[in-house]
Amino acid sequence: MQKHLLKTIEEIKGGNKAAFSSLIEAFQQKAFGLAYKILGDEEEAKDVVQDSFIRMWEKINTYNPNEKFTNWMYKIVSNRAIDRFRAVKRRPSVAFSDQVMARLQEETALNDTLLENKELGEMIILLTGELPLKQKLVFTLRDLQGLSAGEVKAVTGLSETHIKSNLHHARKSIRQKLITILGYENILR
DSSP: OHHHHHHHHHHHHTTOHHHHHHHHHHHHHHHHHHHHHHHOOHHHHHHHHHHHHHHHHHHGGGOOTTSOHHHHHHHHHHHHHHHHHHHHHHSOOOOHHHHHHHHHHHHHHHOOSOOOHHHHHHHHHHHHTTSOHHHHHHHIIIIISOOOHHHHHHHHOOOHHHHHHHHHHHHHHHHHHHHHHHOOSOTTO
């Protein structure tokens, strides 16, 4: 896989648009997943992914083949998503808490049973939207995207101490909000 990827990147550096299309096809879902988890809005995430791939095309010569490609890509996507998040945050909108509460009320009205794992995951993604930006980024990369601590460090440029601290505070905040919303303490134990 890595040899094929490096060959594809070399072709892209030579201006091969078909090779770039195959790269987009291979990594578009991962890029979208990260952007969506940071932004919480499908259309904004699609725009960020498109902007990110344009940026990758423009900056492909800066890619270091000794670096994991997904880390390089995640760095670009997360930076674009953070920029978009800051721009969107300036616009008036419905608070995430209102969305979370509305979603919970809909779920409760439709089904009296506890939220299933998928629904809980969706709730966690919505609550992630309320975290401070660094906590959101670290939590998304580490817990939602499954990157290792080293990969999170490579993507964000944060020290291990800052990563651990932000991750701890993010997990604690989400746990407390879930306890408040769902009304029980066994939620994430």
